[in-house]
Amino acid sequence: QVQLMESGGGLVKTGGSLRLSCAASGFTFSDYxxxxxxxxxxxxxxxxxxxxxxxxxxxxxxxxxxxxxxxRDNAKNSLYLQMNSLRAEDTAVYFCARDxxxxxxxxxxxxxxxxxxxx
Amino acid sequence: xIQMTQSPSSLSASVGDRVTITCRASESIDxxxxxxxxxxxxxxxxxxxxxxxxxxxxxxxxSGAGSGTDFTLTIGSLRPEDFATYYCxxxxxxxxxxxxxxxxxxx
Numbered sequence: 215q216v217q218l219m220e221s222g223g224g225l226v227k228t229g230g231s232l233r234l235s236c237a238a239s240g241f242t243f244s245d246y247x248x249x250x251x252x253x254x255x256x257x258x259x260x261x262x263x264x265x266x267x268x269x270x271x272x273x274x275x276x277x278x279x280x281x282x283x284x285x286r287d288n289a290k291n292s293l294y295l296q297m298n299s300l301r302a303e304d305t306a307v308y309f310c311a312r313d314x315x316x317x318x319x320x321x322x323x324x325x326x327x328x329x330x331x332x333x
Numbered sequence: 334x335i336q337m338t339q340s341p342s343s344l345s346a347s348v349g350d351r352v353t354i355t356c357r358a359s360e361s362i363d364x365x366x367x368x369x370x371x372x373x374x375x376x377x378x379x380x381x382x383x384x385x386x387x388x389x390x391x392x393x394x395x396s397g398a399g400s401g402t403d404f405t406l407t408i409g410s411l412r413p414e415d416f417a418t419y420y421c422x423x424x425x426x427x428x429x430x431x432x433x434x435x436x437x438x439x440x
Contacts, residue, residue, distance in 0.1 A: 218376075252375075253391070259420050261433040273427055309377065317424055319367050319382040325375060 216240040216322040218310050230300050230331070236293040236310030236324060244268070244288035245292030247313035249320060250295050252306035252329075262308065263295065268317075278304075300331045335359050337422055339432035345440040351406040354435045356421035361401045365425035368397055368406045371434075372417045380419075381406065411437070 222234040234250070250262035263284035264273040272284050283296040293310050307326040314321040336359040346352050356366065364384035371377045379388045381397035384404055394409040408415055418436045423429040 215379050253371070258434045259369070259422075261378070261428045261430075264428060275428055311377075314382075317427060319379055319388075319424065320369075320377075320422075321382075321388065323376040323378070 218309050218312065218322060218324035220308060220324045220327040223308065223329045225330045225332065226300055228300065228302060228331055228333045229296045231296070232329060234295040234297070234308055234310075234327060234329070235293065236292065236295075238291045238310075238312070241312070241322075243286075243291040247316050248286060248293045249311045249313055250284060250293075251309045251311055251320070252304075253309070253326075254306040257306075260306075264313070265293070271324070278285075295326065297329070300329075302331050302333070303327060305331045335362060335395045335426060335430060337421055337423055337430045337432040339419075339421055339435050341435060342433065343436040343438060345438050346411050347440045348411055348413055350440075352410045352411055352415075352437060354402040354406045354421075354437075356399075356406070358404075358423055358425075362423045362425035364400045365423055365429070366397075366399065367422045367424060368395075368415055369420045369422065369431075370415075370417045371420060376422075384414050389397050408437075 217239045219237045249264045265284045281299045285294045309326045310324045311320040312322040357378040363375045366384045368381040385397045418434045
């Protein structure tokens with residue numbers, strides 16, 4: 215079955231960097247667009263980034279553009295999120311998710327990894 | 334940007350109740366609307382896609398309706414495992430916004 219497992223979260227100082235990983239299994243990773251979504255404490259779901267199946271096209275909301283970089287290694291069935299210049303408002307649980315059909319729906323999600331940004 | 338507004342923000346209900354959550358888009362999104370269930374510490378779960386199509390494995394007590402700007406998620410008879418927060422999401426545009434969520438709590 216489809217499995218997504220995030221790792222790399224932790225406590226980091228304001229202005230610092232962190233790299234999240236998502237290990238995928240149970241499906242042909244290279245066939246699917248993938249996403250990072252986050253949920254800040256007590257808040258709703260928010261897009262962080264989105265990447266095409268081959269990695270060519272990447273999308274970011276304004277809130278993280280220029281600070282975060284999404285990437286993937288299809289040979290390793292892995293998705294990554296490099297987060298730089300972290301701010302307190304980036305504190306959240308970060309989920310990776312599979313996009314079933316290039317923008318139609320996020321049909322499988324991981325359990326998330328917590329990132330805490332504090333001075 | 335297309336904004337998504339859910340109502341209510343929270344509701345209290347009992348096991349066996351029929352529950353309806355509303356989601357409104359700031360402009361027409363045809364049927365490009367999904368619903369997710371989120372529980373603390375668990376992977377979010379896709380319930381409904383394309384406004385009314387039940388995701389495989391999701392119980393039939395969940396149903397979705399609507400098109401254009403107004404959508405609903407209905408839980409036909411609430412079960413204990415359904416107490417959670419529900420989000421709509423428009424997929425009409427890339428990075429489609431989520432609603433702010435509706436928390437279904439025990440009455």
